[in-house]
Amino acid sequence: MEKYLEILKNYKSDSVFNPWGQSDKEHDIGNEAPKIRFNNLTQYLKQRENAKYLLIAEALGYQGGHFSGIAMTSERQLLSDNETMFEKIFKGPKQRTSCSLKLSNKGLNNLSQNGFAEPTGTIVWNTLSSLMGDTYNWINWNTYPFHPYKSEGILTNRTPSKKEVEEAEYFLSEFLKAFGEGKEIIAIGNYSELVLTKLNKKFIKVRHPANGGAGKFKNQVSDFLKNK
Numbered sequence: 001m002e003k004y005l006e007i008l009k010n011y012k013s014d015s016v017f018n019p020w021g022q023s024d025k026e027h028d029i030g031n032e033a034p035k036i037r038f039n040n041l042t043q044y045l046k047q048r049e050n051a052k053y054l055l056i057a058e059a060l061g062y063q064g065g066h067f068s069g070i071a072m073t074s075e076r077q078l079l080s081d082n083e084t085m086f087e088k089i090f091k092g093p094k095q096r097t098s099c100s101l102k103l104s105n106k107g108l109n110n111l112s113q114n115g116f117a118e119p120t121g122t123i124v125w126n127t128l129s130s131l132m133g134d135t136y137n138w139i140n141w142n143t144y145p146f147h148p149y150k151s152e153g154i155l156t157n158r159t160p161s162k163k164e165v166e167e168a169e170y171f172l173s174e175f176l177k178a179f180g181e182g183k184e185i186i187a188i189g190n191y192s193e194l195v196l197t198k199l200n201k202k203f204i205k206v207r208h209p210a211n212g213g214a215g216k217f218k219n220q221v222s223d224f225l226k227n228k
Contacts, residue, residue, distance in 0.1 A: 013146070020038040027067075029100055029101070036069070037067070038069060043092075044069075047091055048139045051137050051183060052137050052138070053132075054186065055138055056143055056203075057141075058188075058192060061120070062155045063121075064121045067116065071141050078090075088125065143172050144171065185204070189207070192205075
C-alpha cells in the first residue's frame with residue numbers, strides 16, 4: 001500500500017490537480033494541506049483493509065477529494081458537527097485540521113464554513129451506510145484518482161482525456177493489486193465500466209448518482225446487496 005500511495009503522491013500532469021502532492025495555492029490553508037490530505041487518504045484506506053466492496057467512480061471533483069483527499073467524500077462531511085458522520089469515515093478522534101480550504105473564501109458555490117459539500121459523495125455515503133450499516137465494509141475510489149479541471153479554473157471538473165484514460169488503466173490496475181484482493185467491485189457510471197472492462201475485471205455496474213441518477217443508483221445498489 002505504501003508503494004502505491006507514494007506513486008500517487010508523485011504524479012504530475014497539466015490541468016490535473018494531485019491533492020496529495022500539490023498545493024492549491026489560492027484555496028489551501030497553507031503548505032501543510034497536501035500532507036493533511038495524504039494522511040486522510042492513508043488513514044481512510046488502512047482502516048478498510050478488510051472491506052468487502054470497492055465502489056469505483058470516474059475522478060476526483062473539486063467539491064470532494066480535491067480538498068478532503070478521499071474519493072466521493074467532502075470536507076463538509078469531515079468537518080461536520082455531526083460526530084456520527086465523522087465516525088462513519090474515520091475511527092479515532094476528530095481532527096478539524098483536516099480542513100484544507102481557506103474559510104475566508106466567500107461566494108463560492110456550495111461552500112459553507114466547513115468547506116464544500118459534494119452531491120455525489122453525500123448520496124454515496126448516505127446510501128451505502130443505510131443499506132450496509134458497516135461503513136468500513138466498502139472503499140470509495142476513482143478510476144482516474146486525480147482531479148482533472150477545465151481551463152476556466154481549478155474549481156471546475158472535467159471528464160478525463162484519452163491520455164488520462166490510458167493512465168487510469170495503470171493506476172486502477174495497481175490499486176486493485178494493492179487493495180482489490182477478495183473484494184467485489186461496483187462500477188459507478190460508464191467511465192469506470194470502460195476501464196474495468198479493458199482490465200478484464202469482474203464487476204457490476206450501477207448508474208452514477210449525478211444528473212438525476214440518485215434514485216436509480218440507490219435501487220441498483222440495494223438490489224445488488226440484497227443478493228449477498
